[in-house]
Amino acid sequence: xxxxxxxxxxxxIGSFINSSAQETDHRIAIIIHGGAGTILKSNLxxxxxxxxxxxxxxxxxxxxxxxxxxxxxxxxxxxxxxxMEDSPLFNAGKGAVFTHEGTNELDASIMNGKTLSAGAVxxxxxxxxxxxxxxxxxxxxxxxxxxxxxxxxxxxQQGMQxxxxxxxxxxxxxxxxxxxxxxxxxxxxxxSVPKDSMIEKHGxxxxxxxxxxxxxxxxxxxxxxxNKRFGRxxxxxxIGAGTxxxxxxxxxxxTGDGEYFIRVGVTRDVAAMVEYGRMNLQQAADSAxxxxxxxxxxxxxxxxxxxxxMAISFNTEGMYRAYIDENGKPVVxxxx
Amino acid sequence: xxxxxxxxxxxxIGSFINSSAQETDHRIAIIIHGGAGTILKSNLxxxxxxxxxxxxxxxxxxxxxxxxxxxxxxxxxxxxxxxMEDSPLFNAGKGAVFTHEGTNELDASIMNGKTLSAGAVxxxxxxxxxxxxxxxxxxxxxxxxxxxxxxxxxxxQQGMQxxxxxxxxxxxxxxxxxxxxxxxxxxxxxxSVPKDSMIEKHGxxxxxxxxxxxxxxxxxxxxxxxNKRFGRxxxxxxIGAGTxxxxxxxxxxxTGDGEYFIRVGVTRDVAAMVEYGRMNLQQAADSAxxxxxxxxxxxxxxxxxxxxxMAISFNTEGMYRAYIDENGKPVVxxxx
Numbered sequence: 239x240x241x242x243x244x245x246x247x248x249x250x251i252g253s254f255i256n257s258s259a260q261e262t263d264h265r266i267a268i269i270i271h272g273g274a275g276t277i278l279k280s281n282l283x284x285x286x287x288x289x290x291x292x293x294x295x296x297x298x299x300x301x302x303x304x305x306x307x308x309x310x311x312x313x314x315x316x317x318x319x320x321x322m323e324d325s326p327l328f329n330a331g332k333g334a335v336f337t338h339e340g341t342n343e344l345d346a347s348i349m350n351g352k353t354l355s356a357g358a359v360x361x362x363x364x365x366x367x368x369x370x371x372x373x374x375x376x377x378x379x380x381x382x383x384x385x386x387x388x389x390x391x392x393x394x395q396q397g398m399q400x401x402x403x404x405x406x407x408x409x410x411x412x413x414x415x416x417x418x419x420x421x422x423x424x425x426x427x428x429x430s431v432p433k434d435s436m437i438e439k440h441g442x443x444x445x446x447x448x449x450x451x452x453x454x455x456x457x458x459x460x461x462x463x464x465n466k467r468f469g470r471x472x473x474x475x476x477i478g479a480g481t482x483x484x485x486x487x488x489x490x491x492x493t494g495d496g497e498y499f500i501r502v503g504v505t506r507d508v509a510a511m512v513e514y515g516r517m518n519l520q521q522a523a524d525s526a527x528x529x530x531x532x533x534x535x536x537x538x539x540x541x542x543x544x545x546x547x548m549a550i551s552f553n554t555e556g557m558y559r560a561y562i563d564e565n566g567k568p569v570v571x572x573x574x
Numbered sequence: 575x576x577x578x579x580x581x582x583x584x585x586x587i588g589s590f591i592n593s594s595a596q597e598t599d600h601r602i603a604i605i606i607h608g609g610a611g612t613i614l615k616s617n618l619x620x621x622x623x624x625x626x627x628x629x630x631x632x633x634x635x636x637x638x639x640x641x642x643x644x645x646x647x648x649x650x651x652x653x654x655x656x657x658m659e660d661s662p663l664f665n666a667g668k669g670a671v672f673t674h675e676g677t678n679e680l681d682a683s684i685m686n687g688k689t690l691s692a693g694a695v696x697x698x699x700x701x702x703x704x705x706x707x708x709x710x711x712x713x714x715x716x717x718x719x720x721x722x723x724x725x726x727x728x729x730x731q732q733g734m735q736x737x738x739x740x741x742x743x744x745x746x747x748x749x750x751x752x753x754x755x756x757x758x759x760x761x762x763x764x765x766s767v768p769k770d771s772m773i774e775k776h777g778x779x780x781x782x783x784x785x786x787x788x789x790x791x792x793x794x795x796x797x798x799x800x801n802k803r804f805g806r807x808x809x810x811x812x813i814g815a816g817t818x819x820x821x822x823x824x825x826x827x828x829t830g831d832g833e834y835f836i837r838v839g840v841t842r843d844v845a846a847m848v849e850y851g852r853m854n855l856q857q858a859a860d861s862a863x864x865x866x867x868x869x870x871x872x873x874x875x876x877x878x879x880x881x882x883x884m885a886i887s888f889n890t891e892g893m894y895r896a897y898i899d900e901n902g903k904p905v906v907x908x909x910x
Contacts, residue, residue, distance in 0.1 A: 349837075354869060356836065360721065360807075382833045382837065383806065383807040383808075384804045385697055385722070385806075385807055386697070388803060388804035388805025388806065389805050391803075392804040467724060467727075468717070468724035468725060468728040469722045469725050470720055470721075470724065476719075476812060476814070477812070477815070477837065478836075478839035482839070496718075497717055497718045500692065500718045500719065500813050500814075501685075501718065503814035503818070503839065503842040506842045506843070507842070510842070510843065510847075510850055511846075511850055514846055514847055514850035533690060
């Protein structure tokens with residue numbers, strides 16, 4: 239209830255800032271996503287659906303209000319993703335899934351469409367907000383991608399406080415790991431090829447934004463796969479797979495079966511089809527998702543260009559997603 | 575001297591197999607590279623130049639002979655890169671540079687242009703031939719990218735023997751680390767921004783190949799940057815940055831300042847310009863390198879398509895590179 243009142247206040251402030259900012263030349267725009275997968279109305283209780291809607295709206299408005307306040311698209315992307323990272327609902331930050339070893343290993347990346355600067359972290363275990371560390375890598379190191387303990391040493395050098403692994407403990411994710419391991423044991427008893435787990439795998443979060451200066455940014459953050467092992471890295475921290483932004487074409491953030499998204503290079507591919515293939519955003523997004531689909535992968539992608547044009551494409555039952563429509567109103571969608 | 579005789583025998587065998595294989599429909603082709611950087615004739619002793627030429631020729635012929643024997647482009651790429659990984663001359667495998675902590679952390683990736691299957695390993699410390707482990711990841715796991723200790727646990731599970739870190743000790747690389755640290759201390763004493771080290775940074779190796787079945791493959795292997803820290807990962811293990819292969823467009827392998835190659839997504843970009851922009855390979859390679867150059871990066875890329883057309887582009891003083899010409903003869907080049 240308090241959440242709901244907070245939400246209404248946030249929207250009201252957003253609308254107010256809205257009217258004053260519309261005098262400028264550039265359109266601002268933002269899309270966020272909270273993962274794509276087997277999200278059916280029949281599987282989601284009304285209470286859970288409302289919790290998702292509320293948190294997605296809070297995340298969207300956090301980013302939107304940055305843009306309304308003449309903030310940068312990078313600030314907006316970080317603000318929106320921070321809200322989802324701090325919620326236990328999504329597979330990123332607080333709600334990250336567990337690895338096979340019962341740890342949490344998080345990945346994130348962010349990209350600046352004006353400069354093509356980018357930052358990414360992979361397999362970090364003690365970072366509350368991996369998207370913020372990815373941004374530090376982009377802005378305060380000469381590197382793009384840092385991993386593991388080294389990335390955390392960099393975080394500490396930059397004054398970022400680490401959190402204990404216990405911060406990421408949530409009962410829901412722990413039970414998912416136990417179910418995944420039980421499924422694995424069953425599969426191995428039956429000597430069958432491990433089938434795709436029915437466990438909701440796709441809670442990766444992401445955001446694309448366009449600021450008043452006409453600059454795009456994109457970011458993605460995830461806990462990866464439940465029961466993952468061998469230091470597996472998916473598409474989220476890979477520039478060109480999970481995240482890409484270039485003012486000349488578009489900003490894109492993806493979610494789904496990471497391996498397929500890496501092989502297609504989904505976000506870089508979308509940008510390339512827009513830039514070289516002269517496709518519109520929706521055609522490009524659909525075409526990249528068709529390639530993922532043809533290889534056997536599932537997921538989705540959100541895309542935005544400097545005109546404020548938007549596209550969302552996914553081949554799953556549902557995708558947590560939200561954007562601000564032409565009238566400045568938040569639109570939150572979950573199902574197909 | 576023995577090396578030289580061996581080389582002549584290898585070339586002779588290659589030419590013999592050559593004549594019998596030319597009856598088939600498809601052309602075969604291969605390009606390898608051993609890094610791009612400040613490689614000037616004045617800096618390279620005649621003996622060192624000859625050692626490089628000999629080893630590059632051995633690597634090229636190892637890959638070429640696989641193709642001549644009706645082997646796959648993946649086998650050719652792996653065979654050629656294995657030779658360079660086993661040589662102390664290149665910054666990959668045996669000759670990998672040292673990290674800030676005095677360890678060696680290796681990265682590699684490989685991709686199958688027919689299926690878009692891909693495999694990559696990053697920050698492995700005990701793998702003699704990272705390209706072979708990348709291929710195992712591609713063919714024997716459901717993942718694309720494994721990192722660190724986890725990747726090595728996978729290697730052991732697959733029966734691959736680990737090597738001790740001492741295997742990667744070479745006096746030359748150790749001295750490079752000491753010089754890099756001395757430069758760093760000088761820079762910090764002078765309170766100046768660390769300037770780009772004069773130390774040869776670019777010894778990454780790679781290969782693209784086309785087999786008799788008309789299938790492309792690409793692979794890249796590296797030790798990364800001398801004095802690197804914080805678990806830094808460059809472009810070599812990133813599908814779409816250091817390595818990409820798609821029969822519909824081309825196979826490409828890159829070497830250079832990894833961060834810039836990730837930001838541009840060089841190999842994926844080259845493939846996209848060929849596929850969507852209808853550029854020829856040289857235009858696409860030059861265009862991608864122009865983007866790297868505009869951002870301030872240096873390096874090079876080798877590209878091959880299913881017609882056997884080739885392109886090499888670099889913006890450095892030199893690039894160790896070799897290919898088989900139309901007459902089946904090896905061509906080894908170093909300088910501009």
